Amino acid sequence: MPEKFMRAALKEAQKAFEKGEIPVGCVIVKDGKIIARAHNLKETKCDTTNHAEILAIQKASKKLQAWRLLDCDMYVTLEPCSMCAGAIVNARIRKVYYGTKDEKTGAVGSVFNLLEDYTFNHQVEYEAGILQQDCEDILKQFFKMLRKKKIK
């Protein structure tokens, strides 16, 4: 089941790739249905808050007309950064499934673990490594392409 939704997040990552964005995709699921899909648009929109997770939270909030995304789970191809992990806690997401780790800025187990911090009044479960290889491959492919472009 997590794989099915991670495939949908990977499709979003592919859309980001095609726009020249770092390929990260995200979906939010409630009652077994995808209620929001988004991909990274930071460069396109010239706005660092346009990470896939933030955009997906905004879409889900609009759909549910609520800032508390109760009983909602997030599937995201890359480990969330501090901004996104903070937003996930604030939105009361139930569980986060992510694909591959971000050793440099990941805030869900790598550099920090903001989701399970017990000073907050809400903790978020998480599971890492869902379709890990696919999620890593699309990122590697993107950065390889960027390096080639720079050499040319």
Added chain:
Amino acid sequence: MPEKFMRAALKEAQKAFEKGEIPVGCVIVKDGKIIARAHNLKETKCDTTNHAEILAIQKASKKLQAWRLLDCDMYVTLEPCSMCAGAIVNARIRKVYYGTKDEKTGAVGSVFNLLEDYTFNHQVEYEAGILQQDCEDILKQFFKMLRKKKIK
């Protein structure tokens, strides 16, 4: 000088207060001029990403047509949470001035200090306590009013 810009942030907090929002206001300054003003709109917009700091970063990015808010300083009445502190680091803000501490969820010195974390490739200076009493008073006044409403 910090007081002048914090007064502008307090004006924004007052706008939030009048809308029934937790009164937090924020301005972003570049070259001595305010380039973005925003206040908390979480309840109004049913969206937890609508904190004053995120909205101000979005406005400043739109104005500068850049996600890197280089040489920009932020003035915010309340200590930023993890989401906002993460966004501040991602946006490469130069310095954050804030009014009063948030002992429960503050991520700029209280619970965490995300701005000065040396695992990130950008650190943000900060100064706390600018017009501290005024920034605290507006929050206290708001929560006092909320409690009175609940009793009625």
